[in-house]
Amino acid sequence: MTNALSKLLQTRDWLLADGATGTNLFNMGLESGDAPELWNDMHPERITKLYSMAVDAGSDIFLTNSFGGNAARLKLHGAEKRARELSRISAEIGRDVADSRDRPIVVAGSVGPTGEIMAPMGALTHELAVEIFHEQADGLKEGGADVLWLETISAPEEYKAAAEAFELAGMPWCGTMSFDTAGRTMMGMTSADMVNMVDGLANPPLAFGANCGVGASDLLRTVLGFAAQGAERPIIAKGNAGIPKYVDGHIHYDGTPDLMADYAVLARDCGATIIGGCCGTTPEHLEKMHAALTTRPRGERPTLEQIAEALGPFSSAADGTGDEDDAPKRRTRRRRG
Ligand SMILES: [Zn+2]
Secondary structure (H helix, E strand, O other): OOOHHHHHHHHOOOEEOOOOOHHHHHHOOOOOOOOHHHHHHHOHHHHHHHHHHHHHOOOOEEEOOOOOOOHHHHHHHOOHHHHHHHHHHHHHHHHHHHHOOOOOOEEEEEEOOOOOOEOOOOOEOHHHHHHHHHHHHHHHHHHOOOEEEEEEEOOHHHHHHHHHHHHHHOOOEEEEEOOOEOOEOOOOOOHHHHHHHHHOOOOOOOEEEEEEOOOHHHHHHHHHHHHHOOOOOOEEEEEOOOOEEEEOOEEEEOOOHHHHHHHHHHHHHHOEEEEEEOOOOOHHHHHHHHHHHHHOOOOOOOOHHHHHHHHOOOOOOOOOOOOOOOHHHHHHHHHHO
């Protein structure tokens, strides 16, 4: 294992990833409906700023501005032919930022979902999905990404297609799913299902986990689910900064930097090794998370009650894993009972 992430994981017992991409780009003037990836070419200095803000706040890993940089997503903006190019530029900018620092920084090439439903339920075939992911992976590799970073996936078929594509591209990778539907992904995967899927892959990720979803509490319940399943590889926790709320026509995340600091420490206690934020997580949040992870001691694995007390209530009574005798859930039920 000679890639930058594996090296860091050998010397550190936690790593800070980055925060939101969308939220921070909107703060720089991106309009809703615009393709953020076009900014890699149009406004590279803003993308340099986006990455630098995360690194300055203490992040060891940042994700490139290429979440929607696959041909299927870019087609919505008439830019489907630019998938490889825009992904390459996102990583080139990242490489420059990372290499300008005197500590190791991992450039993670972000790969989001295609936005299409895969066969047999939908029209996107496995072969085409692999091709779409492979094209983007090649661009990110050319640009100098250290690893690829699959995120916000709901369907196991799509996760598997990406794993295959990343093998074709010859790139190490990480991959997270979004558990946004009562503890499951939109396509019904539980945290336990994900551990089993990842363990069965021919080209497994270096690290796996959860990103986005509902709030920070739900995300940590999912991490506890990974740990309970006996996950062997490092777990990634990238939760939103609180719960999205509509305020004056804008989506606002109610999680304060102090709340995300608590979240970061609890994520580590839950068993996560790579900890970051997702939507709503700004550099201010990351700074507090970094300080908390650096200065606060590790604690016992928290209970669901302790998580809810610190970060707010869960969005659903259960997370879909286990049977009725599952201990944490039983405690929850009793308390409500
Ligand atoms: Zn998010």
